[in-house]
Amino acid sequence: MQNPMQNPMKKQPMWKAIILRLAVTALFCPLAGVALAQQVTVVVCHPNDDGTTTPITIADPALETHQAHGDLIVGEEADENCQPLDADSDGIPNADDNCIDIDNPNQEDHYGTDAGDACEDLDGDGTRDEDEANFCLSIDGEWLITRGTAQCVTNPTTGQEPNVAVANGHNASAQAGFGKNNSASAIGDSTFANATFGNNNSAIATGIGAKAEAYLGNNNRTTATGNGANAQAREGDYNSATADGLNALAWAVNGNVNSASATGDDANAQASFGNNNSATAGADGAQAEASFGDNNSAAASDADVYACAGFFDSNENATNEDRCN
Secondary structure (H helix, E strand, O other): OOOOOOOOOHHHOOHHHHHHHHHHHHHEEEEEHHHHHHHOOEEEEEEEOOOEEEEEEEHHHHHHEEEEHHEEEEEOOOOOOOOOOOOOOOOOOOOOOOOOOOOOOOOOOOOOOOOOHHHOOOOOOOOOHHHOOEEEEEEOEEEEEEOOOOOEEEEEOOOOOOOOEEOOOOOOEEEEEEEOOEEEEOOOOOOEEEEEEEOEEEEEOOOOOOEEEEEOOOEEEEEEEEEEEEEEOOOOOOOEEEEEEEOOOOEEOOOOOOEEEEEEEEEEEEOOOOOOOEEEEEEOOEEEEEEEOOOOOEEEEOOOOOOEEEOOOOOEEEEOOOOOO
16 A cells, blocks of 8 residues: 655656656746846956956955955956056056046145045035135145135144144134144134144034134044034143034033033033033023033033033033022
8 A cells, every 4th residue: 555645756757757847947947047137246356366366246245345355346446357447547546546536646635534635625515625716725834725715824743743724715714733633624604713732632613604612732622513603622631512503602611521512503512610521402592501510411402491510519410400500
């Protein structure tokens, strides 16, 4: 008697079993072919152990790994013969050029982002800095570029790190110096940035009439973003102030390791006259003060709310409340 659990394939003659397998293969293999055809591939020049390179085709998800090992993308960084491309003919291959479309064989890069000076656009208006009507760049007391009404002032560094001032806009002004590694960037009409009298200070002002100052100390950081924004970190060390919004105001002054952050139109944050104070105003019209003491924290997270900590006390925390009254 035949076992009912026996494989039914074994019941069939050999020639029938072969025909069945061929039918299954014909049914599913085209689907696999379509899946492979739809996969995005990239041709890269792959370095060999003998120092030569060979063009190979890889799946797109593997591209990042291959690039980490030095592979170049054919058509972007190398031609079909794996010779490096040089779009601007400045002698620097695209893969190493900090400004691919503009001839800059010396690869100058004094300021800004990873882009070379030749193609920098600090204010993001589509006009290169070198083509702006009002623009200046000064490094260690030397004016590299000065054009229009923008004003840049620097002093020679007292160490190896340079002092850099960049201004872009009508009557924009930037000052950096009297120390080392001070950086000031003023982007916008009538902006002002000052990073002086200390070391490793940074001041960035972006917006019409924005103002950022980091001076009389070391390692102070200020960023003012928005028309009329004002950020001050000064008269101490390791102070930071960030003002982001129309007429936002952030001060971290007269002490060390004070932090002030004002985010929102007319937001106001002040951390001052003490050490390790923190003030955060996070909404339009919000005000936060942590001053006249140490280790105080004040946070105003709602619009038009006032929060206060300190004022001759220390180690106070205030969130959307006035603990100074």
